[in-house]
Amino acid sequence: MSSPTLEDVARRAGVSTATVSRCLNTPDSVVPNTRDKVLRVVAELGYTPHFGGRALASNRSNTIGAVIPTMDNAIFATGLQAVQETLAEANVTLLVASSCYDPERELEQIRALVGRGADGLILIGIARTQKTYDFLHRRQITYVIAWNYRSDEKHCFAGFDNVEAAERITKQVIDYGHRNIAMIAGVTEYNDRATDRVIGVRNALNLAGLAGDQMQVVEASYSLKKGEEALDKILQRSPQPTAIICGNDVLAVGAINKAKQLGMRIPEDVSITGFDDIELAAVVEPRLTTVHVPHKRMGKAAARLLLAMRDDRKNCHSIKLETHTVLRDSLGTILK
Amino acid sequence: MSSPTLEDVARRAGVSTATVSRCLNTPDSVVPNTRDKVLRVVAELGYTPHFGGRALASNRSNTIGAVIPTMDNAIFATGLQAVQETLAEANVTLLVASSCYDPERELEQIRALVGRGADGLILIGIARTQKTYDFLHRRQITYVIAWNYRSDEKHCFAGFDNVEAAERITKQVIDYGHRNIAMIAGVTEYNDRATDRVIGVRNALNLAGLAGDQMQVVEASYSLKKGEEALDKILQRSPQPTAIICGNDVLAVGAINKAKQLGMRIPEDVSITGFDDIELAAVVEPRLTTVHVPHKRMGKAAARLLLAMRDDRKNCHSIKLETHTVLRDSLGTILK
DNA sequence: TAACAAAATGCAAGCGCTTACATTAAATAT
DNA sequence: ATATTTAATGTAAGCGCTTGCATTTTGTTA
Structure with a gap:
């Protein structure tokens, strides 16, 4: 039933929990001999750190959240897929919530994601209630706005005009x-x-x-x-x-x-x-x-930006993506 | 920087942390008078419970994970949207990961989600490595298989034949x-x-x-x-x-x-x-x-099933959804 | 080899929350 | 009005982990 804990590993490896923790987080600060021994036990027990404990102690979650209007819309689904792939490369997990185009609900979802310790947020567009922005700022949440772009220093964008x-x-x-x-x-x-x-x-x-x-x-x-x-x-x-x-x-x-x-x-x-x-x-x-x-590129850009800002909150270089008109057959000429 | 904590709320409302916790989790066990007072402070402070603390103390994460091949496929995106909506109603958050149709990667993602304390998993289809199933069983992970159905008691399905x-x-x-x-x-x-x-x-x-x-x-x-x-x-x-x-x-x-x-x-x-x-x-x-x-219904069914199983692990009643052929224009008659 | 600096490890205090259990207040019975 | 039951609230012990600081071990220098 219950998963092995840090302490189980420590006991079995004959070291302290601190050492085990260090093996996992800052392996260089542990002598190779000890480290190997510990990691062997970790593998043996199939130990996986408990996310809650970790988040609580370190105040970091390796999670970023996205609140989109709905996944049931190819543009967001495609973009989100790109976000997810980019994040996965950095071992960051994606939390997804949808607002159904309702600002109240968006705030609710943002709250939920922040509550679970999202290190940053991807939000769609600029329009949201003042209450939401107040929350974001009061809590100093790192976020990037996708699917829109303004030359406005107040927010960080990964979008287009x-x-x-x-x-x-x-x-x-x-x-x-x-x-x-x-x-x-x-x-x-x-x-x-x-x-x-x-x-x-x-x-x-x-x-x-x-x-x-x-x-x-x-x-x-x-x-x-x-x-x-x-x-x-x-x-x-x-x-x-x-x-x-x-x-x-x-x-x-x-x-x-x-x-x-x-x-x-x-x-x-x-x-x-x-x-x-x-x-x-x-x-x-x-x-x-x-x-x-370019939905995929936008998703990737948003994810990258957020990852960069996570390490350095002020490292916010908005990205403006370019769009272009694709001429196909549904637009015709009017002859005068 | 730091968010308000349960204790902040408790102090300000002049009650104990236990009471605040109860107001949030089992509101009926608190007298209306007290509850209102507490909830007012909660709103005032913009308090959001800390996920890590909660998960640690209750051994429940109120999170379920979904590992799908890719969101960049309308059928999964649509289904996932339904999952998310159903889950949100129960105040459960959705973690999303994608396997890109790669079994090794699927296991990796499952591990990540479980590590993050997912209470249950939605998985697509039956085909996966033995190693993956071993992991799932050893850890006694609750999961439901969507997008396929077998009359097979070994797994819990929400899918179609x-x-x-x-x-x-x-x-x-x-x-x-x-x-x-x-x-x-x-x-x-x-x-x-x-x-x-x-x-x-x-x-x-x-x-x-x-x-x-x-x-x-x-x-x-x-x-x-x-x-x-x-x-x-x-x-x-x-x-x-x-x-x-x-x-x-x-x-x-x-x-x-x-x-x-x-x-x-x-x-x-x-x-x-x-x-x-x-x-x-x-x-x-x-x-x-x-x-x-019926992708939407399937998503909803999978989410409901998982929610039910969370409360009672053995409460697994596979759901078989019905499909039907839609006759439109691309199929024609051959006259003999 | 003794004296000391540096590196490795251990100890223990929380992080924010839930929840048995103890306590107090309110409701009911006597 | 008092005894007794029941409901509401408080107390405090962890949940599993990280991390500052104390301690021990190892390596270096004279």
């Missing part, structure tokens, strides 16, 4: 001749990435003299079905847009499906673009023109 | 008139799910008098690209099969893509079926006929 990326793809759409553009956005409440993407689209429109502030925006939560519904809503208004920019690929694919069901041709009758470049984007027909986000 | 499901869809393919059937399977080495699916297809073929043992099987790792390559390999042989059964949806979609590139019509020129029913399956054109697996 959502505004910029949205501006870029919108400009592309405009360059293709579109003048009447609508947007299916992700839910912007409590979601800075979704919000930034809307801002980016509006910016680009304004810059081209197209009254971005009057652009039709329909918000939809992350699912194919909601994307379909959103398209319906957009089509009710006339004149109908010639291009629909979507806040993420899932919504875009939903919109494409619906459009096809309605007998519309893409991109001849309407152009549709996405954001994220998940696997789906290259498979749907027509293949989706979208913003490529 | 891969053989049966593969038999079912194969029978469907045969019923549609196909006689020359090939398979693109996932990598079967160290992967009982992939192996079982091949067995199921062969069984059904044999049962229909179609020499399942001679069926052409090409193995491919989990990616669209490998699915495409596998299709190429299959088409080299003649006579070409009229139906290709794939071990998972990703391979199936890869095969569909390639077939379309080659100018083949699906299902007129060749039928293709998948397995898993991920989101992609309903989006690809033609929509994929596949085996629906």
Whole structure:
């Protein structure tokens, strides 16, 4: 039932618990002879240090936590996988919790992870309650923000500029001749990435003299079905847009499906673009023109950053990752 | 720097540490008046119990671990999300590690999670080294096996019968008139799910008098690209099969893509079926006929089971989830 | 070989929490 | 009102580990 303890090892090896502990943590401070003897017993007993005891005594856990909106979203799952791999190389374990896009719940989960001694946290995006930030700062928690980037010294980022990326793809759409553009956005409440993407689209429109502030925006939560519904809503208004920019690929694919069901041709009758470049984007027909986000590299970067900050709290060099537009088939030209 | 401790709370609330502990763990054993007072202080101080202390004193970590092949696969990500949500309701945290389909690595990760005091483990499938099972048993680790099911009392399952499901869809393919059937399977080495699916297809073929043992099987790792390559390999042989059964949806979609590139019509020129029913399956054109697996329900079931077993180790009632074939457009009839 | 410095090891005090058990307060019976 | 039961709270002993400091061993120097 009960696992062997440090003391069991010590007794059996005929040394003190301190020596055993040192064999495990600072092997160089123990004479080889003793060390071998101890390690042999460790192997013999199949001893594994008790994490709780260790955390309690050393105030360090070799654990980092990630609180993501949901794993049930390829972009986070992919990123998290990269985080996990990077962390595993450094013998650090990953604690995962999901907030389900609810700020209260995020704080709850952050509390739980900190309570279990996470040495650092990976958080998604910037938008969270002041209460959460207060907690983070009061407790001096090391954290990095992923999936967004700001040139803001207050936080440490490993992300990309959502505004910029949205501006870029919108400009592309405009360059293709579109003048009447609508947007299916992700839910912007409590979601800075979704919000930034809307801002980016509006910016680009304004810059081209197209009254971005009057652009039709329909918000939809992350699912194919909601994307379909959103398209319906957009089509009710006339004149109908010639291009629909979507806040993420899932919504875009939903919109494409619906459009096809309605007998519309893409991109001849309407152009549709996405954001994220998940696997789906290259498979749907027509293949989706979208913003490529390097999710794996981002996960790796976030993990590395956190590892570095763990050793030196102030060692915070935010990383800005670059995105680019992938031109595929769902965006077409408007001939004047 | 240092977080408030139980004692800080106790002092400030003017009670003993025991009372504070009880307020947090067994609130009913404290009179409401006292409880409110204590909880107010807890909130005031932003107190979070220290995991290490708790684990040490109670010999329970309120943590369960999951070792999955990779999160970068929608089926596991989806399932894991359900696990996490179910666990969170019980105030249990989820530790995640990935084995990358490598048995040695799986053992390593299991060791790490157990070392960190996981009260139980969720493991994927049955195939693992004897060494791993020895470790699990010697340490009397509570674990449940997900994504597969056997009527085998040795383990505790929360999964489905891969053989049966593969038999079912194969029978469907045969019923549609196909006689020359090939398979693109996932990598079967160290992967009982992939192996079982091949067995199921062969069984059904044999049962229909179609020499399942001679069926052409090409193995491919989990990616669209490998699915495409596998299709190429299959088409080299003649006579070409009229139906290709794939071990998972990703391979199936890869095969569909390639077939379309080659100018083949699906299902007129060749039928293709998948397995898993991920989101992609309903989006690809033609929509994929596949085996629906209730990943979310499976995750939830696995978590519940583990939670139950935590309280009573012997309380192991394996759960068999049902799958069914979803008929969509990628499987067509052969007219005789 | 004695005297001393340096290296290795042991001792023991916690780290923050839970939980038997002891004590006190409240509720009920007499 | 008092004795007795029951509920609420307090006391204090660890849980397994790390680590500062004391002690012992080993190595060095004169």
